Amino acid sequence: MDELTLSLAALPHLSGAALPSYVRADLRAGIVHIGVGNFHRAHMAVYLDRLMNQGLARDWAIIGTGVTDHDARMRAALEPQDWLSTVVEQTAEEAQARVTGVMVDFIAPGDRAGILAAMADPAVRIVSLTVTEGGYFIDPATGAFDAAHPAIRADAATPDQPRTAFGLILAALRRRRDAGLVPFTVLSCDNVPHNGVVTRNAVAGLARLSDPALADWVTGNVAFPNGMVDRIATVTNDRERGICRSQFGIDDAWPVFCEDYIQWVLEDHFPAGRPPLEQAGVTFVDDVTPFENMKIRILNGGHAIIAYPAGLMDIHFVHEAMQNPLIAAFLARLEREEILPVVPPVPGVDLHDYVALIEGRFANPAIGDTVRRLCLDGSNRQPKFIVPTIADRLAQGLPVQGLALESALWCRYCLGLTDSGAEIAPNDPAWDRLQAQARRAVDDPAAWLDMRDVYGATADDPAFRTAFAHARHALTEAGTEAVLRRYLDGTL
Structure with a gap:
């Protein structure tokens, strides 16, 4: 043409x-x-x-x-x-x-x-x-x-x-x-x-x-x-x-x-x-709040769930991440078991159908959306897309193992190296600070949670601190793929 x-x-x-x-x-x-x-x-x-x-x-x-x-x-x-x-x-x-x-x-x-x-x-x-x-x-x-x-x-x-x-x-x-x-x-x-x-x-x-x-x-x-x-x-x-x-x-x-x-x-x-x-x-x-909660927690939270394991596994495109059975299953389980139960009802919307919709959107191979774009600016996105769900589950006495793993994957990503040893270029306005905290967290996972501007009061919750520390140590010991397998088969 x-x-x-x-x-x-x-x-x-x-x-x-x-x-x-x-x-x-x-x-x-x-x-x-x-x-x-x-x-x-x-x-x-x-x-x-x-x-x-x-x-x-x-x-x-x-x-x-x-x-x-x-x-x-x-x-x-x-x-x-x-x-x-x-x-x-x-x-x-x-x-x-x-x-x-x-x-x-x-x-x-x-x-x-x-x-x-x-x-x-x-x-x-x-x-x-x-x-x-x-x-x-x-x-x-x-x-x-x-x-x-x-x-x-x-x-x-x-x-x-x-x-x-x-x-x-x-x-x-x-x-x-x-x-x-x-x-x-x-x-x-x-x-x-x-x-x-x-x-x-x-x-x-x-x-x-x-x-x-x-x-x-x-x-x-x-x-x-x-x-x-x-x-x-x-x-x-x-x-x-x-x-x-x-x-x-x-x-x-x-x-x-x-x-x-x-x-x-x-x-x-x-x-x-x-x-x-x-x-x-x-x-x-009259009130956009129910739609907003749905989208931010399910879709934007879902982006974060697939972004950091994919980034650590050297996956370039988002649809390629969805083709990875471990990442797709991680998303599916975390959405349905930990996120959906604390998303308030939305008028005229079946939330399970909405999850299926966003899974299909993420898997669209024509878009060419990159994993790096989804990993960008976690210091601003995590407090809006992930931490409120953690806080809601903790307030109800519900487990947060999968969300703690998502946070640990973000922490591991901010070390600046993939599991294969490839360098991750700076990908956040606060990258230097995040790298410094991520390095401290290798031996002391609680150091990552010291970022109170990100985690707020959730950082003090013993259940979250324990789950995060366990997931962070597991990533150091076994790597992303093995930890995802253990989470999915219930042995993490």
């Missing part, structure tokens, strides 16, 4: 992908989004593309921006292609491409004046963000806002020159308040428990450091709906660029590859208005 470089001019000549039925010139911006990564373009942008293809939401186009070097690289890649993105949705049997055109501009990170002007525009009624689980300045053990973080202290000292996403949001809200404008809704699209509450705590917490009256106004007037987001979108490499060119005839500098499954559950709290997202498949509920 002849390939064409993606752009507005090339759209009429592309034949390998579904194309927008809307015209870019007809769109008006209603959303500023901070953090234009692959997940955002595979999730929120796809829902809006669905609406616009129905002739709806033409005044809800996106202006992208960000605060990181990644955002700057993304902007440099997308600008020559007029902010268009190719989204490739993959099942095990086939792949389909669509080009989305819902982003109409991308303000450069560092262009503070431009970002604040966009957010202060009355036409903008939502400011959304995907800044990753670790980007919310929260204490992982308590969930409280970390007002002492250097980046937060810097924004509090110079509120008119913000550098963080929350500093920008707060400065824009101040402008709108002072101008008598309705505040925009702040919509977190990150995979964080009670992401709306966490975002409100960050924005109001920052305000309280320099302007308590503004903090009170934020908590009393600005909406921060909670939401549960779900879609697996992988990292873009030359493999994905090559497939996009050869299979779909599109030369896209940063295409998005993702599974065909997509879900978004939102609390319907948008005082300034919102797109009719329910017509694109979004579920609106």
Whole structure:
């Protein structure tokens, strides 16, 4: 197939992908989004593309921006292609491409004046963000806002020159308040428990450091709906660029590859208005908590369960991990025996069916999701995805052998060597600290649990400490594969 470089001019000549039925010139911006990564373009942008293809939401186009070097690289890649993105949705049997055109501009990170002007525009009624689980300045053990973080202290000292996403949001809200404008809704699209509450705590917490009256106004007037987001979108490499060119005839500098499954559950709290997202498949509920618990504990917890044994066994792709009978059985047993019993009921959902669904999603060979991506940032993910389940089971007097083994596998991974002796490159913002603790834990497993920002009060529970120490020593003595066998046959 002849390939064409993606752009507005090339759209009429592309034949390998579904194309927008809307015209870019007809769109008006209603959303500023901070953090234009692959997940955002595979999730929120796809829902809006669905609406616009129905002739709806033409005044809800996106202006992208960000605060990181990644955002700057993304902007440099997308600008020559007029902010268009190719989204490739993959099942095990086939792949389909669509080009989305819902982003109409991308303000450069560092262009503070431009970002604040966009957010202060009355036409903008939502400011959304995907800044990753670790980007919310929260204490992982308590969930409280970390007002002492250097980046937060810097924004509090110079509120008119913000550098963080929350500093920008707060400065824009101040402008709108002072101008008598309705505040925009702040919509977190990150995979964080009670992401709306966490975002409100960050924005109001920052305000309280320099302007308590503004903090009170934020908590009393600005909406921060909670939401549960779900879609697996992988990292873009030359493999994905090559497939996009050869299979779909599109030369896209940063295409998005993702599974065909997509879900978004939102609390319907948008005082300034919102797109009719329910017509694109979004579920609106009064309380997102049951859906959030289900997804974070079963799916994200499941990712952690397969990630670290696979990483230690030199397995590269997630679907290859699911093809390993020991890892697949470890996931199946731990999900059904230790996680499901402490996941509260979800309206209209059979949790056993949901577990089977995520097992099938993990096993999809077309996605090309990597084990290394799942292992990334455990210091932020474990306190959200694994430790709450441990705490719930301990509170009910239930055993935690499998979850303790998962924690021990993470500890072993952070030594930085696989079972074969291959080096594991740094894979966490706190890698140096994790490595130091993991080395101490070889002889003294309790040293790993000293990370109270990760484990909180669970570190003091004798049952968890004993199970963790036993699993950690077993991994040193026998290796990952043997320990998984012993766990599965009941001899660990």
